Amino acid sequence: MTTAAHTPEGWREWLNAAAPRSRAQARLGQAYQSWRGFRRNPLAIVGLCIILGLLLVAALAPVLTNQSPFAQELAERLRAPDGEHWFGMDELGRDIFTRIIYGARITLMIVVLVAIIVAPVGLIVGTTAGYFGGWFDVVLMRVTDIFLAFPRLILALAFVSALGPGIENAVIAIALTAWPPYARIARAETLTIRNADFISAARMSGASSLRILFSHVIPLCLSSVIVRVTLDMAGIILIAAGLGFLGLGAQPPSPEWGAMIASGRKFLLDQWWVATLPGLAICTVSLGFNLLGDGLRDVLDPKQQ
Amino acid sequence: MKKLLSPAFAKDSTRLVLSVALTFVGLLLVTFLIGRVVPIDPLLAAVGDRAPAEVYERVRVELGLDKPLWQQFWIYMVKVVQGDFGRSVLTSNVVLDDILRVFPATLELATLATLLGVSLGVPFGVIAAVNQGRWPDQLARVIGLLGYSVPVFWLGLMGLLLFYAKLGWVAGPGRVSVAFDDYVTPITGVILFDSAVQGEWEAFGDAFRHLILPAGVLGYFSLAYISRMTRSFMIEQLRQEYIVTARVKGLSEARVIWRHALGNVMVPLITVIALSYGNLLEGTVLTETVFAWPGLGLYITNSLLSADMNAVLGGTIMVGIVFIGINLLSDVLYRFVDPRAK
Numbered sequence: 001m002t003t004a005a006h007t008p009e010g011w012r013e014w015l016n017a018a019a020p021r022s023r024a025q026a027r028l029g030q031a032y033q034s035w036r037g038f039r040r041n042p043l044a045i046v047g048l049c050i051i052l053g054l055l056l057v058a059a060l061a062p063v064l065t066n067q068s069p070f071a072q073e074l075a076e077r078l079r080a081p082d083g084e085h086w087f088g089m090d091e092l093g094r095d096i097f098t099r100i101i102y103g104a105r106i107t108l109m110i111v112v113l114v115a116i117i118v119a120p121v122g123l124i125v126g127t128t129a130g131y132f133g134g135w136f137d138v139v140l141m142r143v144t145d146i147f148l149a150f151p152r153l154i155l156a157l158a159f160v161s162a163l164g165p166g167i168e169n170a171v172i173a174i175a176l177t178a179w180p181p182y183a184r185i186a187r188a189e190t191l192t193i194r195n196a197d198f199i200s201a202a203r204m205s206g207a208s209s210l211r212i213l214f215s216h217v218i219p220l221c222l223s224s225v226i227v228r229v230t231l232d233m234a235g236i237i238l239i240a241a242g243l244g245f246l247g248l249g250a251q252p253p254s255p256e257w258g259a260m261i262a263s264g265r266k267f268l269l270d271q272w273w274v275a276t277l278p279g280l281a282i283c284t285v286s287l288g289f290n291l292l293g294d295g296l297r298d299v300l301d302p303k304q305q
Numbered sequence: 306m307k308k309l310l311s312p313a314f315a316k317d318s319t320r321l322v323l324s325v326a327l328t329f330v331g332l333l334l335v336t337f338l339i340g341r342v343v344p345i346d347p348l349l350a351a352v353g354d355r356a357p358a359e360v361y362e363r364v365r366v367e368l369g370l371d372k373p374l375w376q377q378f379w380i381y382m383v384k385v386v387q388g389d390f391g392r393s394v395l396t397s398n399v400v401l402d403d404i405l406r407v408f409p410a411t412l413e414l415a416t417l418a419t420l421l422g423v424s425l426g427v428p429f430g431v432i433a434a435v436n437q438g439r440w441p442d443q444l445a446r447v448i449g450l451l452g453y454s455v456p457v458f459w460l461g462l463m464g465l466l467l468f469y470a471k472l473g474w475v476a477g478p479g480r481v482s483v484a485f486d487d488y489v490t491p492i493t494g495v496i497l498f499d500s501a502v503q504g505e506w507e508a509f510g511d512a513f514r515h516l517i518l519p520a521g522v523l524g525y526f527s528l529a530y531i532s533r534m535t536r537s538f539m540i541e542q543l544r545q546e547y548i549v550t551a552r553v554k555g556l557s558e559a560r561v562i563w564r565h566a567l568g569n570v571m572v573p574l575i576t577v578i579a580l581s582y583g584n585l586l587e588g589t590v591l592t593e594t595v596f597a598w599p600g601l602g603l604y605i606t607n608s609l610l611s612a613d614m615n616a617v618l619g620g621t622i623m624v625g626i627v628f629i630g631i632n633l634l635s636d637v638l639y640r641f642v643d644p645r646a647k
Contacts, residue, residue: 142327142331143331145324145327145328145331146328146331146332146334146335147335149328149331149332149625149628149629149632150332150335150621150624150625150628151583151584151586151587151624151628152587153587153590153591154586154587154590154605154621154624154625155335155621157590157605157606157609157617157621158335158336158339158617158618158621159339160609161339161609161612161614161617162339162340234453234454235453238454238456238457241456242456242457242458242590242591245456245458245591245594246590246591246594246606246609246610247610248609248610258456258458261456261458261459261462265462265595268462268465268466268470269466269470272466275459275462276462276463276466279456279459279462279463282455282456282459283451283454283455283456283459286453286454286455286456287450287451287454290450290453290454291450
């Protein structure tokens with residue numbers, strides 16, 4: 001390790017060093033450069049703040065509200081927003097503010113679960129197809145073609161109909177429909193690097209295909225996949241909310257935002273807040289992911305520069 | 306015509322047809338497998354759970370469920386190609402008849418939405434590209450971002466709240482008012498068309514006031530996508546040298562932008578518009594639920610909620626076919642419009 005890193009004013013030079021002396025220094029320096037680019041984009045910062053806010057709200061839900069998202073006060077049903085209940089009450093006398101806060105946990109859970117299923121699957125399928133080529137590639141790309149030939153929500157609906165309603169099944173259905181674009185991206189990236197000299201060099205020095213894939217190809221595909229995941233989050237949230245709205249995702253009494261809108265729909269004309277406010281939460285969070293994804297694409301995708 | 310006869314075109318077309326056929330088989334395989342993994346035993350549903358074992362066994366053979374899976378798939382495929390999706394449990398009609406009855410409503414909605422999206426989105430994208438970085442561009446960006454972030458069913462509800470309940474500008478859910486139910490003799494099933502042809506202008510007006518809000522909501526999403534793509538295509542074109550040449554020649558700025566640059570953008574835009582039309586089919590599922598619009602989307606969701614698998618899978622295949630068809634059409638159009646594509 002270097003010693004320059006330990007002096008307080010030296011860390012910036014250390015990060016910006018033209019000739020990094022260790023792998024860690026090079027990586028951190030790269031990350032620092034990306035962050036500087038990212039910081040210049042105010043909209044991306046707004047997106048980042050929204051997502052950090054979502055994480056905080058989900059983590060601190062019991063601190064932010066002292067009520068339970070399931071506690072009913074039937075005497076207070078459909079109470080309009082006021083100083084005590086900021087977002088009003090729903091048809092069972094549950095505090096909507098509390099339910100939206102706990103709903104953040106559900107949204108976050110769906111998004112994270114889908115991402116950790118989809119990104120590795122797409123990455124592995126795409127890089128293997130691109131690296132080995134041949135019939136394997138043809139078959140895999142055909143399969144992705146078939147999946148892309150469907151509108152995603154309709155395919156997810158068909159899967160949910162087979163698996164049965166529920167939030168776990170909604171996650172599985174969304175993941176099943178979401179992986180093909182990742183495989184496409186990873187494959188395209190792999191095709192551009194598979195004949196590069198450094199891959200040949202690794203092969204000549206005796207690295208196995210598996211080693212080349214995991215330590216040379218996949219790391220280079222990561223940034224495009226990360227950008228795509230972030231941009232996809234909004235779509236995943238919207239599909240999950242759509243499934244919840246149709247009664248096929250999270251089931252009552254779960255405070256899932258889409259399901260909350262569905263239950264508020266009956267009271268839309270007289271008690272607007274029941275359906276409106278969870279919808280605003282969905283908009284905010286998916287807008288946050290879109291802004292963040294746009295910002296990340298600008299700094300991480302070298303083709304944009 | 307010469308293009309059609311060239312061997313390269315023939316070879317290309319064969320490849321195209323083959324790839325479409327393969328995609329279609331894949332679509333059927335997916336729906337077939339979905340139908341297989343349903344937790345509900347299709348046999349029990351057919352014979353009831355009190356049926357004796359020999360009846361159960363007989364029906365099993367009758368339905369072909371004793372055959373190997375690949376044979377069952379073959380039978381399924383042959384049936385679907387003949388338009389036989391089975392019977393709907395919910396409506397007790399043949400699924401294909403149901404689909405043909407509800408499809409015009411979806412077609413009407415998606416088409417008007419696309420028309421709105423194209424007629425507003427393209428000029429909007431062009432203006433944004435010409436004023437890159439200035440306020441029209443920022444506005445286009447915000448509209449585009451919202452289009453990717455707002456749930457379509459929520460926007461529909463908000464539209465109802467504002468334009469129907471508060472302002473009273475449009476009619477509420479449904480396709481026509483009760484007074485106009487079965488008023489117009491169906492010819493195509495597209496009410497706007499049928500009523501106009503028969504000169505029923507009152508019915509036309511009523512249908513239009515019902516259609517405009519759901520079509521506007523869907524059209525917004527199409528506008529967001531189309532304007533964003535138009536903008537990026539236009540920016541690329543405006544950098545080209547022929548634009549400079551056109552300006553140097555002394556052509557008016559309007560002619561340079563709207564004729565020369567936009568003319569070249571039209572080719573890739575065809576694909577974008579086709580894609581957005583396909584995406585609208587997805588949006589219709591949720592929009593139709595919100596607006597009680599009796600189309601294919603509502604049919605699929607209603608069948609889903611009552612576990613009516615034949616209807617769900619039939620509807621899914623139908624959407625898949627339309628989706629593949631639209632992509633194919635845009636591919637073919639592209640080949641004809643773009644002189645460089647051989």
